[in-house]
Amino acid sequence: MRFVVKSIVGEENFIDMTPNRSNNFCCGGGGGFLQSGFNEQRLAFGKIKDEQIKATGADYCIAGCHNCHDQIHKLSAHYGSNYPVVHLWTLLCLSLGILGPNEREYLGDDLKEVAVFHPETAL
Secondary structure: OHHHHHHHHOHHHOOOOOOOHHHOOOOOOOOOHHHOOOHHHHHHHHHHHHHHHHHHOOOOEEEOOHHHHHHHHHHHHHOOOOOOEEEHHHHHHHHHOOOOHHHOOOOOHHHHOOOOOOOOOOO
16 A cells, blocks of 8 residues: 555655554454444544654554444544544545546545546546
8 A cells, every 4th residue: 555655645745654564553443342332442542543643743544444444434523633644545636637536525625626526527
């Protein structure tokens, strides 16, 4: 995933978390925990991930997993961090110019208006 992200955003814009790879911290949303109903516990467990993300100083957090995306988005809102969390496929589509107007919900203001080609608007 790192190679793909670096190819999309440019290596100079890629900021990795520490620790990373197999030593990285879990966001707390995986393994069915996101749907478990233990909201307070899930958010408390995820605080370390929120702090890890904030420590990078990055403008965005990119998630390759839907559960991680949802959990990290909720962590950002809950802890007042307010960093946008985007799916990897959202950045892929944006970089290819095929991200539809209705697929920009999680983009920050800096990317919401990036020009795109979309078949429905090209007619």
